[in-house]
Amino acid sequence: MTSVPPFALEICIVCVGIFLLMMDCFTKLDKRSIGLAAIAGLLAAFVLSFLTGPMPSHVIPPSFYVADAPALFFKRFVLLSTALTIALALDYAPIYERFIPSASPQAGVGEFFILPVFTCAGLMWMVSAADFVMIFVSLELVTVTFYVLVASMRKNTGSLEAGVKYLILGALSTGFLVYGITWVFGITGQTSLEGIRQQLPLLTEGSQAAVLFGLGLVLVALGFKVAAVPFQFWVPDVYQGAPTPITAFLSVASKAAGFIVLLRVLEPFFTISSIERKLLIVLTLLAALTLVYGNLAAMPQTNLKRLLGYSSIAHAGYLLIGVASFRGGPSGPAIGFYLAGYFLMTFLAFLVLQHVAMASGGDDISDFNGLGSRSPVLALGMLISMLSLAGLPFTVGFLGKFLIFEAAMRSQQYLLVAIGAVTVASGFYYYLKVVRAMYWQPAPDGASSIPVPGSSKFLIGVFCAAIILLGIFPQPLIAMLN
Amino acid sequence: MSPLFCLVILPIAGAALTVAGTRPRDTAVTAAALNFLASLIIFGWCKPDAGYQFVSSFPVIPSLGIHFTLGADGLSVAILLLSTAVTLAAVCIARTPAKHSNWFYASLLLISAGAVGAFASVDAFFFYMFHELALIPTFLLIGIWGSGDRQAAAWKVTTYLALGSFILLIGLIGLYLSLPVNERTFDMRRITELAASGEARPQGSVYLLLILGFGILVSLFPFHTWAPQAYASAPAPAAMLHAGVLKKFGLYGILRLVTPVFHPDVAAQFNTLLIVLVLGNILYVGLVTISQRKLDLMLAYASVMHMGYIFLGLLSWKTLGLAGAALMLVAHGLSIAALFALSGELRERTGTLDFGELGGLAKAMPAFGLLFGFAAMSAVGLPGFANFAGELLIFFGAFSAGAPSKLGLNEFQIATVVALWGVVISTIFMLRSYRRIFMGPIGDKWKALPDIATVPRLCVTGLLVLLLIAGFFPQAVLNYVVPALMWP
């Protein structure tokens, strides 16, 4: 059986993107067909990803680009999440259209479907990157497209404000990233992670400090990407302001890619015990702060999109527990599983949120009042999503947390486990606030039932089933990660 | 496929069907009735001293030693029977609410499914998972269809139990990690074996985590404050299921995962502390119960108080105490379910459970008064009801527990004496409430109250008959239970 080299996937995606641009430019097709074509292309690449063979080393040196199992897993992850983002965007297009200055109907909507494809390419490169240059460049590709996507609803000041905030803080973190890479490169003379791993044991104590300085700055930039406290400030604001599909995309794909890069970057440094010790402190602290801040600050929120922003920080905290739990054996699979679960439940939440927001004109929790009777399907979807986010058993969210905490206990991260326990309880509080609104509260006067298109119903069904099935039989996913 | 699977899947299927839109009450009653029948058959089928039976296993995360394993021994089938019986009673007694009636019945069935699944699980991981399944239905039941300050109660019980079960989860992980590296598993049978052979030596910290986790779930003092509020606010069937069945999860868990696993010396380090807590449950909560002015709160506190006895039996680490705890666990489940059923009925009729407003109701509702009297007497631990046999065994077990002390009485014996005083206390509050509600002159507005309807009457009678059978022939239950407690 013939196999395609892994890097063909990215090429494929870029080609799809360019093809879509041409389509947008030179045909008068309905813009929705662009979105559908994009989804088709992404899904085709997803299928293709199962046909990939080993990496031919003569084309791209493995010190730049790795295509190991996690990388492949996350490529698929990214592909699917992009496809879903575009699916969400298809539903969101009418709203989007209202907030862009277009001369003709549907003008400018095409890019809304096409840019995520390029983001997807960037993300895919990111998860394969094994060299700081690669990391920097692919990360910037992702970031720059996100700047555009976040700010693209130009007539909506919220979107613009979010865009500016993301831009300034993103650029600031880029500055730190570059400066950090500079130092790591400067001391080790290497940009590839493999090269750095070889150089690290040779360092004197003084130069170790300099490497740590650089690494710290890189950590800051990646912490920004994954929304770790205290680099999370952009998250709630940007999530709230950005177009809903983009928020979902940001919170899932961008975070996932951030985490795999974080793991890859840290991995060589764990081999040096003096550095490892310090990293342990820093990671533990980051995880603890992130857990506490994300969960606690989410409690008083009333806007669901913003709440999901804080929730995203909170989940970053749990994932950081996984990152900080490297001592008891590899925690990568646990993180991968958690992210996969997070992907399912977050997308489901945004899917429902988007429909409710489109119907009721707002995305406050109070807009969900009485959803249980207004639209049982949406309510059920949201219910399952919230329960999974809260970490209730028989959902994938619980297993994710379980694996993370198992890893943490194995690594004797008892402090984080304790904080985790408390924050899980507070998590119940704010996720159940949504459930309460849906089922306890009466629907506002005059609220009619919300129509849900068949495709969305199908998606909700698939997501619910996946959340529960993977919550009971996670083995396929776990096997894929190992 | 294990017949237990059908026991677990029936209520879940029932819940799914009700949500999908079948006639909720009929579906729920059918599912509960079928489940009760099934558990009866399994109860008859089970050979008490043959260890786990009906075992079927399905690998879920083999790399972590997690399998979806169902199985039951004498102890499990006894508790399964309790669960399905209480479920049937609860579902039958439920009054179909106007709002979201399908969710109402689905929630009830889900709570039952959680409990049944937990009691039928051999794998500690699924044991835990099934219990948590009931959390959200409880939240919905209290929040949507509750009474009084239902919102606060729902929040409290949910976050509290979430926290408790999370502590428990951490304890379970700790237990898991204390097994030898290549033997790590969540299979309770294997864990017990490893502990018995000395290959696994779980530490005191794990013990404390497990006891604390289970303790919060069974409202161990001082972590009991969620319970009264929740039970008082919950609709009657929910309170029945939660107090009668679901809360037994923690005690059952201790019987399965703590007493057979930990070395007595490990446990002994914490005995004094835990005994103080248990006495807090019995004495302090007992006193608090006396001070209650409303029936629902009083019953809720009473159920918290009785947890103290069971805990005492568990702490004794003696077959006698454990057997007593197991028996009491079944008995308390039945009696508190009957009591909550009646208090719910009473609320439906009178609209109030305040002692000050009620009085002399036995005049208007003699059958109701009689049933309530029976249930109250069972809660008081009167001979003839299984509660008495359970308490008796617990007292015997606890009195003979612990190391001999120079002072004459060791801590367990002192605790037993104090716990016996608790029997007096529970008599006081139960009889007081009976006096205030059913005795004395009847108020004018209650004179026309109709007596208890047929369905609830049959339900409560059924529960009481079970209690009486187990009370007259405790050995019948013990024959099932004791072999399960005789770990290698």
Add this chain to the structure above:
Amino acid sequence: MNAATAPWIILFTPLVSAALILFFGRYSRKLSAGLAIGGALLACALSWWLFFQPGEVGPNQLLWINVPDVLTVPLGMTIDPLSRTMLVVVNTIASLVFIYSLGYMAGEEGYWRYFGGLALFLFSMLGIVLANNFVMMFIFWELVGLSSYILIGHYYSRPSAADACKQAFIVNRLGDFGFMIGILTLWFATGSVVFGEIFAKVPLLESQGHYLTIACLLIFCGTIGKSAQLPLHVWLPNSMEGPTPVSSLLHAATMVAAGVYMLARVFPLLVAAPIARDFIAWVGALTCLAAGLMATQQNDIKRILAYSTISQLGYMVLGAGVAPGPDVPMFHLFTHAFFKCLLFLCAGSVIVALHHEQDIWHMGGLKSKTPITFACLVVGTLALSGFPGFSGYYSKDLIIAWAVIEKPILGWIAVLTAGLTAFYMFRLLAVVFLGTPRSDHARHARESPAVMVVPLILLAIPAWVAGYAPVEGFFFHLKEPEHVPEILHYALLAMFVLGAGLAILLYRNPAKDPVVIPLFANRFYIDDLYNWIVKNVQDSLASLGGWADRWVVDLFVAQIPSRFTWACGYILRFLQLGNIQAYAFFFGAGVVGLIYILLA
């Protein structure tokens, strides 16, 4: 049928009646009464039959609880002279009272409840009599308490009755508290709960210092509660709120005597614990005296009899404390059962005749209107007061004689009480039957129906003759004390004459009580003390607990943590200022902090 199965039938017949009454009694009054009386008669017949079966009956038990090697609790029958006699007494009196109830309860509502309760009581009482081990005895001990609760609370709509039944149950449970600890201590030392096996280990127990003494005292707590000894006597007078037949059967003749029966049952233990016996004797004597004093100032006809019961029970307990064998107190129990039952039934007859009037100061001059009742009451009074030739004379004097020999102080207390007994009984007699009627009801009183009068007459006979030597020899094997001081008999006679004479003199025809002693009338204020304790100690503690649960425990384990968490969240969210510069600053500060830690 043989001697082994008979006790089982005796025991469970009343239970079956009770269960049938519970399910079907509501539909027919006759059925309820019939079932109860039929059951009682069957049990009565069988117990007489059993009484004449010779010889020992071998092991005769089922295993109720059996946890191998640790605890075995059988349900077993003890068939020995003690239980045989007691069976006969209980069943005979019960049958009579059941029949009497037909008349007394005619027209009352809750017929099935009443007869169901009686049947349940009979079952429980027989269980105590037949039990061969402590746990079984405890089980029926509690069930007796339950039936007493049901029967006292028969008129539950009356607040006083409702309170009384509650109090009776709770006070009994107080006694049971000690009883159970006693059982536990005995089991802990001997590994068994069966009487025979424990008695076999008495030498072992004796070797353990005061262990046995303490155990016996704890066991005795059961008696204190059940037999209404000081200080737990308060429930018995209040229990008079129940229907009079109940008072006569439960609260005079049989149930309250269970405590004494139990002491007789465990006599081998008591013998080995002299200190405990001393204590028992003291409690008995003091109860005897105190109750006698209280009785002198009561105005309710049933309450007078209730205090008299307490006083007589005190005699029996005293007997258990001083006599060399269990037969001495049992003999008094035997005679007392008849005459006290008779007295109560007479009182009941009077009460019915006066349309449920119980205050003796509303009675008077009934001698001619209810002659049979009067005659029976006189028999009962003489028996109770220990008038020579009547049953009480033989049994009570025996106890007093033993007491004077073994514990002279207690003996003389008992003698004094005998005088008090005569005084208060003749007071009752004089006020109720002599003089002139003090109310309309009394003026128009008529004799009770035959169904009530016949049992009176039937009971009057044993009340008179039960103490005669042939009867006594038939049931008991008494050991007459030697070296009884001669003066004792004269003293007792003098006390009787003094008491009776004084009473007749004082109470021949006053309109109200010429003697007022508040201390006695208020029962030494013991009831008030209890009320005070319940109200001010227990209920205050409970309220404090209730307050603390909400404002301390809940505050610390739930409110404060959750509010604190929420507040933290509320404060933390304000870090999210919305201002880019602030974000940049926090970001920078985070970087500095992170690097600082890394480099530290």
Add this chain to the structure above:
Amino acid sequence: MQLVLFWVFAALMLIFGAAVVFLRNPVSSALSLVMSFVFLAALFITLDAFFIGVVQVLIYAGAVMVLFLFIIMLLDLRTEQPRRVNIGAWIGGAFVVFGFIGLLGKVLSSAVPFNMQKPPISNPQISDVSAVGETLFRQFNLPFQIVGVLLLVATIGVVVLSKKELK
């Protein structure tokens, strides 16, 4: 000589850099930025990185700065009105900056090779343009491609964001 040049260039670069921050008029800031970059390019050249120096001048001074100025003109930004001084920001900024300087100083002082003199290049004849090119196109080919995509995306993005009316 080199040291003198270094100090001159460095000082000017820093001064102009500081001017960017402290001048109120956006145009002056932009021009200071250009100047700062020019001296930065000069520093690059003192490090024998001629190609990078040239690129720096071309791209930054030539393209980026023009862009900045265009935008300033387009938006018609005036001199910033002196608003009330945000003391918090100043203290915070000072804290962060000096904290950072302290940390960097620590790294600089503790790390050994920092007092290292400039080593001679073994073969000064090799043109750094060709060397950079070699490295870029051979070794760093993939990132180069990605940057291409990045620029494409940026182009699209700019159109999406700034076109007055999308057609």
Add this chain to the structure above:
Amino acid sequence: MTPTLGHYLAVSGLLFFIGLAGVILRRNILIIFMCLELMLNAANLSLVAFSRYNLTLAGLPNYNGQVFVFFVITVAAAEVAVGLAIIVALFRAKRTTHVEDLNSLKF
């Protein structure tokens, strides 16, 4: 005397901090953006210095560093383009480039 690596790094560090200070202190988004450019360029200076001082085995500067500078410049240019576009869009919508006017999303 030639300047040492330390000199270059110190100067570049100072430039970086000037940029950082500007980001924190200035209120005009455009200026903040310029300051961000300063920071990137400061990093570039360090990179070039490192590449010049840490020669490869062949005795040549480590051109990897210079290539990285090239990438940084390119990316920065792209970022500037997009960033300025956003600023223009913002100005069109809100007639302001002041950060303090951007505070509708908070808490």
